[in-house]
Amino acid sequence: MTVPAADWTNTRLVEECLRGNEQAWNVLVDRYKGLVFSIPIRYGALQQDAADIFQAVCLDLFNELPRLRDAEALQGWLIRVTTHKCYRWKRQQPSLSTEWDDQQVQQVSTEGLPADLMAELEKEQLIRQALAELPARCRQMIELLFFEQPPLAYDEVARRLRLAKGSIGFIRGRCLKRLKDILESKGF
Incomplete structure (x- = not known):
């Protein structure tokens, strides 16, 4: 089995993951863990809640990987999925539940994220990737x-x-x- 490298493209990593390469999965998760984990923290989640959201996103990624149309767009997909999970988490919090209704949660998946937040998250991820190199x-x-x-x-x-x-x-x-x-x- 091929040993993945940190500089592999998302396309190559996804292909290896789909072939069952566990090391490729580890590299893929490691590449995006900072990005995914940072989003719930921005929304006020505590470490444990952020870890739960991270796990849920990883599970979604694992399940959706075979249906992913463009592996190079994975970063944006992860941001959207994580943000959606954060809104749902926030809605379930007793003190915050009245602030978020179903329509607002649905808007996250249909309208996308604010451009400035998306740009900031993408910059942070680019810095993480550069540090890894x-x-x-x-x-x-x-x-x-x-x-x-x-x-x-x-x-x-x-x-x-x-x-x-x-x-x-x-x-x-x-x-x-x-x-x-x-x-x-x-x-x-």
């Missing part, structure tokens, strides 16, 4: 410097990556340049 050390450094809350000091980053503190700034610059180049190659 970085060498492991660069990815770890960028995550430690920019995604940790609260942000980590150079001393702590150096300790975790087993690097000299004085080299962090230089390596950070190189890693950010690589990230910028990857993003530019993707049209960001």
